[in-house]
Structure formats: C-alpha cells, structure tokens
Amino acid sequence: MLDPLGGEIRFDPSDLDGFYREVSRTSGRDRTLSLRRIHVGEGALEELPSAVARFDGVRRVVLFADATPMVRGAADLKAEVAALLDALGLPLHRVTIPADAHTTAEEVASLSAQLSEGDAVVSVGSGTVTDIAKHATHTSDLLSVHHVAVATANSVGAYTSELAVVTTRGVKRTTPSRLPDELILDTQILASTPRDIALGGVGDAGVGWGSLADYRLAALCGLGTWEPTSGRVFLPGLKGFLARESAFTTGGTTTAEAMALTLCAAGFAMSFAGESAPASGLEHVTSHVLDMTAERDGRPIGNHGEQCGLATALSLLAYDYLLNEADLAGLTLTAPDPNEVRAEVEQAFGPLGELVADECWNDVAVKVDGWAENLDRIQRLVDDWPGTRSRLAPLLADPLEYLRALHATGHPLRFEDVEPGIPDEQALFAFTHARLMRKRLSVADFLAFTGLWTPQLARTLFERFVNLRDRVLSGG
Numbered sequence: 001m002l003d004p005l006g007g008e009i010r011f012d013p014s015d016l017d018g019f020y021r022e023v024s025r026t027s028g029r030d031r032t033l034s035l036r037r038i039h040v041g042e043g044a045l046e047e048l049p050s051a052v053a054r055f056d057g058v059r060r061v062v063l064f065a066d067a068t069p070m071v072r073g074a075a076d077l078k079a080e081v082a083a084l085l086d087a088l089g090l091p092l093h094r095v096t097i098p099a100d101a102h103t104t105a106e107e108v109a110s111l112s113a114q115l116s117e118g119d120a121v122v123s124v125g126s127g128t129v130t131d132i133a134k135h136a137t138h139t140s141d142l143l144s145v146h147h148v149a150v151a152t153a154n155s156v157g158a159y160t161s162e163l164a165v166v167t168t169r170g171v172k173r174t175t176p177s178r179l180p181d182e183l184i185l186d187t188q189i190l191a192s193t194p195r196d197i198a199l200g201g202v203g204d205a206g207v208g209w210g211s212l213a214d215y216r217l218a219a220l221c222g223l224g225t226w227e228p229t230s231g232r233v234f235l236p237g238l239k240g241f242l243a244r245e246s247a248f249t250t251g252g253t254t255t256a257e258a259m260a261l262t263l264c265a266a267g268f269a270m271s272f273a274g275e276s277a278p279a280s281g282l283e284h285v286t287s288h289v290l291d292m293t294a295e296r297d298g299r300p301i302g303n304h305g306e307q308c309g310l311a312t313a314l315s316l317l318a319y320d321y322l323l324n325e326a327d328l329a330g331l332t333l334t335a336p337d338p339n340e341v342r343a344e345v346e347q348a349f350g351p352l353g354e355l356v357a358d359e360c361w362n363d364v365a366v367k368v369d370g371w372a373e374n375l376d377r378i379q380r381l382v383d384d385w386p387g388t389r390s391r392l393a394p395l396l397a398d399p400l401e402y403l404r405a406l407h408a409t410g411h412p413l414r415f416e417d418v419e420p421g422i423p424d425e426q427a428l429f430a431f432t433h434a435r436l437m438r439k440r441l442s443v444a445d446f447l448a449f450t451g452l453w454t455p456q457l458a459r460t461l462f463e464r465f466v467n468l469r470d471r472v473l474s475g476g
C-alpha cells in the first residue's frame with residue numbers, strides 16, 4: 001500500500017531532543033518545541049523539585065490547581081505536591097480555582113495577573129487547569145515565567161498541545177498558546193483517576209482513527225492544510241491500540257502509561273499542525289452536538305472522550321461506505337446551494353435557538369463556499385478515485401477491528417453505557433446533523449456535497465454500528 005507519510009516517528013519521552021531532531025529532519029525545517037522534558041513512570045512525581053530547580057533565577061513557586069480532591073495511590077496528591085515543593089525552600093503561592101471552573105478568558109487573566117518575574121508555575125490538573133496555566137504564562141508580559149505541568153488524568157491532548165481551548169464571551173475557541181517547559185506523567189496518579197475519566201482518555205486517543213482521515217480529506221479538497229508530521233507521530237500509538245497490544249489492555253499503571261504517551265503524540269500532532277484538526281474531526285462535532293442537545297433532551301452532558309470514542313466508529317463506517325461502496329464513477333460535481341444548506345442548519349438547530357442556528361450557519365457557510373471554490377480540484381479527486389482512496393486508506397481502521405480494540409480496553413460500546421446514558425436515537429440525531437455545525441470539512445460533508453449523505457444513509461450506517469457493536473459484545 002502506498003505510504004503517504006514517509007515513515008512513522010515513535011517518540012521516546014526520555015529523548016525529546018532526539019524526537020525533535022527526527023521530526024525536523026523529516027519535515028525539512030526546525031520543529032523543536034519549547035517542551036524540554038517529559039518525566040514518565042510510577043515515580044515521576046519525585047522529579048518535580050528538580051524540574052522546578054532547573055529553571056534559572058526561579059524566585060517563587062506558584063502552585064495552581066482546582067479544588068477537586070485527588071489521590072496518588074492511597075495518598076492525598078495535592079498535599080504530596082505541596083510537601084515536595086516546600087522542600088525547595090522557595091516562597092510558595094497557592095492559587096486554587098473551583099472544582100467546576102472552566103478555561104475562560106477571565107480565569108486566564110486572573111492567574112496571569114498574579115504572576116511575577118522568576119515564577120515557576122506548577123499546575124496540577126487535567127485539561128482545564130493545564131490550559132489556564134499554559135495560557136496565563138503565554139499571555140503574560142513577563143520575560144521569565146516557567147511552567148511545570150503535573151498531569152492528573154489521561155483525558156486530553158492538553159499537555160503536549162501548543163493550543164489552548166479558551167471560552168471567550170461564551171464561545172469556545174481554540175487559540176495558539178504555549179507548552180509547559182516540563183511535563184510530569186506520574187502513572188500512579190494517572191492510574192488513580194476515576195474509571196470513567198480514564199476510559200474517556202481511551203476514547204479521546206482512539207479518535208485519531210477518524211480525525212486524521214478527515215484532516216487529510218479536507219486538505220485534498222483544498223479546504224485545509226495537511227502536515228504529514230502529524231500523521232507520522234500520531235499513528236504508531238494508534239496502531240498499538242488497534243492491535244490490542246498488551247500495554248493498552250492490561251490496566252493499571254502500564255495502560256495509564258501507554259494511553260498517556262498516545263495522548264502526548266496526539267498533542268504533538270496538533271502542535272506540529274498548528275491546529276486541533278489532526279485529533280478532531282467528525283467524531284468531535286458529533287460529540288459537540290450531543291452536548292448542545294443535552295439540555296433539550298433532559299440529560300446531563302455526557303463523558304466527552306467516550307462520546308468521541310464511539311462516534312469514531314461511526315466516522316469509520318462513513319469512510320468504509322465512501323471508499324468501498326459509494327459509486328462516484330462518472331459523477332459531475334456541482335456546488336451546493338447555500339440556501340438549501342442553510343435551511344438544513346435551521347431545521348436541525350433552530351429548535352435550540354435562533355442564535356445557535358446563526359452561529360452554526362456562519363461556520364458552515366465557510367465550507368459551502370470552500371467547496372464551490374475548489375470544485376475543479378475536488379472533481380479531479382473523484383475522477384482519480386483509486387488515487388484518492390490510496391491516500392486515505394492508510395489513515396483508516398476497519399470499523400470492526402476498531403470496536404474490538406475499544407472493547408479490549410474496557411471502553412463502553414453502547415451510547416447507553418456512556419455516562420449518564422445516551423439513547424441511540426439521540427446519538428443518531430447527533431451523527432446525522434454534526435456536519436451542520438462547524439466549518440471544518442469531514443467525511444460527512446464530502447458525502448453530503450456529492451449528494452450521498454441523507455438521513456437514511458446516516459441511519460443505515462448507525463444500524464451497521466449497532467450490529468458490529470453487538471457482535472463484539474457477544475464475543476464475535
């Protein structure tokens with residue numbers, strides 16, 4: 001099979017310099033990132049004092065965390081961190097945000113305002129806490145502020161992504177940010193996270209089996225860019241997961257480490273791309289629609305990673321249909337009618353409020369225009385379908401194999417089993433309409449703009465998902 005990537009790069013956390021050198025060599029330019037060290041293992045937390053002491057001119061430690069109680073094995077994690085930092089003999093300033101805080105511009109500004117020259121910020125937390133700390137050090141005007149991140153959950157690519165998700169005036173936006181200088185992946189901490197959070201991490205890593213293809217497809221259509229390095233660094237972990245390597249299935253600190261490194265690779269993939277696209281395609285928008293409709297459907301918002309992990313199986317079924325079943329031969333493409341697409345957006349999301357539908361349409365209009373502008377180019381993709389297929393296929397997994405791999409980790413296979421329990425009909429609604437909320441092109445848009453995506457097709461793909469999932473659950 002044609003390899004569109006030119007060799008995979010498995011990163012060794014003990015040799016980040018070697019990893020950056022290899023990435024720079026294969027991409028023909030310097031790709032060294034500001035993350036200097038990753039400490040991984042059961043005793044990684046003990047590296048914290050030396051990580052702080054390594055910074056030149058450090059005058060004070062700012063310990064940033066939320067109020068959620070956390071454990072490392074049987075010990076109180078935050079007390080342990082404070083004790084380790086106390087031993088440095090530096091002034092310690094503690095900043096604690098509420099357990100339900102979000103990554104808002106206000107939280108970022110509040111932390112940033114408390115920083116001064118020579119501070120070493122030690123963040124202890126998952127996505128929200130890490131992103132606030134990253135962005136507060138990124139946006140501060142100070143010349144010398146350092147950041148050591150202590151990871152507490154394998155739930156996100158936040159630790160190695162040079163991007164932050166910050167809510168500004170009520171809207172979540174991904175924005176360029178800064179990496180931590182050092183990262184601590186203590187597998188005793190990561191193995192102590194609650195089961196649903198750990199499994200959410202599995203789902204959020206598995207998404208690469210749909211999102212990388214979406215990322216590639218959008219670029220092939222002229223509606224995005226493709227950074228091959230992102231695929232090269234993300235794929236090795238994804239393949240280990242798909243092959244059900246024992247590290248991914250045995251549990252405990254072994255699996256916590258395998259998942260942590262796979263999610264680090266996802267974060268690097270986003271850093272090298274300069275956008276979240278390599279790890280966020282149709283499956284993420286499907287999850288976002290589930291979140292948007294939760295209130296209407298009278299249920300709490302579900303586990304993000306698990307929603308994405310299951311939606312990835314739906315994306316794979318859509319790709320399976322596009323590459324192996326859909327008949328595009330002789331098809332002459334036309335530009336979609338913006339009014340028709342707008343009516344679809346309003347029909348899907350109007351009931352959630354006029355503002356929601358407007359916001360979605362503003363984004364969706366971008367890809368409607370983009371498709372029209374790139375019609376000739378996309379026609380060539382269709383005319384050379386074997387060539388197009390050979391560029392996408394190496395980024396895709398067999399849907400059944402994917403579900404088997406997910407099952408082997410203990411991840412739920414039914415939307416009903418994703419906390420707090422999502423009825424299949426609601427998941428089908430989200431999958432059917434996900435393409436109508438964001439500007440990024442996915443396999444669903446490709447099928448829609450070629451006239452193949454209908455509610456009936458979405459239902460058929462969902463039924464296939466139910467059949468495969470039941471087969472895996474019954475041991476088949």
Ligand SMILES: [Zn+2]
Nearest residue numbers: 204304305308
């Ligand atoms: Zn995610």
